[in-house]
Amino acid sequence: MYLIRGEGDKLLFWLVDPNVYLIRGEGDKLLFWLVDPNVYLIRGEGDKLLFWLVDPDVYLIRGEGDKLLFWLVDPNEYLIRGKGDKLLFWFVDPDVYLIRGEGDKLLFWLVDPDVYLIRGEGDKLLFWFVDPDVYLIRGEGDKLLFWLVDPDVYLIRGEGDKLLFWFVDPDVYLIRGEGDKLLFWFVDPNEYLIRGEGDKLLFWLVDPNVYLIRGEGDKLLFWLVDPDEYLIRGEGDKLLFWLVDPNEYLIRGEGDKLLFWFVDPNEYLIRGEGDKLLFWLVDPNEDLIRGEGDKLLFWLVDPNEYLIRGEGDKLLFWLVDPDEERVGPNGALQVIKIAHARNGALPPLNTEVEPSKGQRGNSRASSAVVKDSLASHRERLGMMTDARPSTTHAMRSDTPQGNFNSRRASTPFGPVLNAIPSRSAIGGGGMVLVGSGLQPSSEHPLPSEILEDQESIEDVPYNKWTPSPPSHHNPYYRGRLKHYPLGVRP
Structure with a gap:
């Protein structure tokens, strides 16, 4: 361990380890000292910038005004401190980081490379990109929670109680929040836009494999870490179910309403409002069946699997096999085909037009x-077995009175029991007589x-x-x- 120090307005150099160097400039001047070809010092004069390249991975630390003090204690443990109202950064371990802001500044604690917590206290926000692939930005109070996926250059600004987020990446994302409302707009087709207004829920799908879903107030909080591992939690009187797999579904319920959302373009959107249900199956091979009010809902999930749901006092049927017997209120359902006989x-x-030979008068x-x-009708209607049927008599006489019928x-x-209306083949009870006698008449109808x-x-x-x-x-x-x-x- 080496100590190199300069008195007065000179510079103080402290060499803690052959691989770690401390270079400090006192007064308004700086010293450039190249101890190792892999570690560089770049100087800025006056109130200019101080750039310190500690590692070939290149870190940039900027201080304006009364400058910053950088202190490296160990290659695996770094202390970066700012005087006055500056920031204090403490890297305890490559996998565990503590970043703290003094005064009304921010406090950031990164516990694990895969799980990050960034917290802002007071009325200011600090944005820290912990990993080139995963960023978490959160604002306390009435601020917002944002998750940035793309590692390219971002400009993030907060004004008053509003937040304005502008992504300068060529993919161009604009995310803006006004008042107590949120507006998220993702241009990339692989991202999703879910908007919550007022005290509604905010759903943000960041990555196909990692999802963060948070609801403010009495709303829900869901965190899906892996497609095969789901956390579903409901707070208050609401429930939210989210299945990450593209073959599964997102189902949300608010109050007495149901919202079914199938995110994949090959899946389905099913929405229910009030006591009505609307089902929309996008695939041309599926079916659309809609029930309103207390009607039945028939939903064909698969050609061989049917879901039948009834609201209110209706029934719920699930037919897994189309050949499976369906049971009705009085047993197995039967279809009876009734074939009616000819009526009347x-x-x-x-x-004979001419009488037969040997028979003069016929x-x-x-x-x-x-x-x-009428047998089947009488049997169904419960008529008496001794009820006599109607008869029809036709007379023809080859007498001198003429050829009239x-x-x-x-x-x-x-008595006839269970008489049915006159439109049937049987007719009502009583007697009907057509024709007053057997005498022919030329005016007979x-x-x-x-x-x-x-x-x-x-x-x-x-x-x-x-x-x-x-x-x-x-x-x-x-x-x-x-x-x-x-x-x-x-």
């Missing part, structure tokens, strides 16, 4: 009952031909009557009744 289709009535009556088509339709009396269903023509047999042999003395007989000529009474 009567089997046809078949007549008249017949047929009754067709619509039974099968008459038709009578009736519904028999009897029915057409001369009864339209029948041609598909079932073959199903109705002929109803033939076999008359007695004609005789001049014996009238036609049917059973035991006699037939007298008109105008003759027995």
Whole structure:
């Protein structure tokens, strides 16, 4: 250890170690002494600057006015002190740094190269770039917290209770805070802009692998150190969930509202306002389903996985497998297909235009009952098993009264349970009679031909009557009744 000192207005040189030098200038003059080719002294005259290159990594220390005093105690421990209202910098260890400002100045403590704390006291700010890749700048009181990622040249200025941050880097970032509001603008597409106004939250995504999220007041504080390690903390009555992985999601809740934010452009933005939900799936292969009020929300997360959520008193279903049975209020859900039979289709009535040989007078009556088509309806509606169906009678006579058709339709009396409106095939209870008798009339509203269903023509047999042999003395007989000529009474 060597001591070199100059008295009076001379210079004092103190050589503490062959690799560490102390060079001091007293009065208004400086001495340039090159002890080692790797350590240099650069002189400034008067109130000029003093530059001291302690190491090939090149440190610049500037003092104006009454100058600074630099003292290096050990290659691994450095003391840099400023007289009067200057700053005191103390490097205790390469990995642990204490930087303190005296008076109303700032206090900075860097505990670990990967974790930095920079604090400003009073109404001033000090910005210290601890590592070329990571910078932390914080202001106390109503000031802001800023994290600067790019190591290139920055100009940072604070005015009054406002902060103005200007980044001169070619990427050009402007970050400005006015009053109690924050405005962050990142030009780089790899950065994110999240704005908080008033007492809102400030979210700043600094790096894809390291995130700092802080909320003032009763808001939330989240720090995500590693994509595989998450810290999720909620303070007050709020919750914030942030999953860093690009396949995961950011979900934020404020009060009784939900905010779902999928940051990746290939993911989704889902937002809920008040008691309504709005779901927007950007991918063309996904689906958009929206529910408002107390409606249901159906969200298709994956073609094979469905999330179904119901608000209020609704249900929540999660179907992992599309073939998995879904359960309803009364058991497994079933889909029943009901095939209705034809309504009002009567089997046809078949007549011959010319009488058959050997049969002079041929008249017949047929009754067709619509039974099968109403069976399913009667069974569903709980009708009595002995309720008789409606009948339709059609009569044709080859008598001298003419070729006219008459038709009578009736519904028999009897109770009918669970009668349904008249638009159904069954009809209401009671009796309906169309036609007053069997006498033909040319003014009858029915057409001369009864339209029948041609598909079932073959199903109705002929109803033939076999008359007695004609005789001049014996009238036609049917059973035991006699037939007298008109105008003759027995």
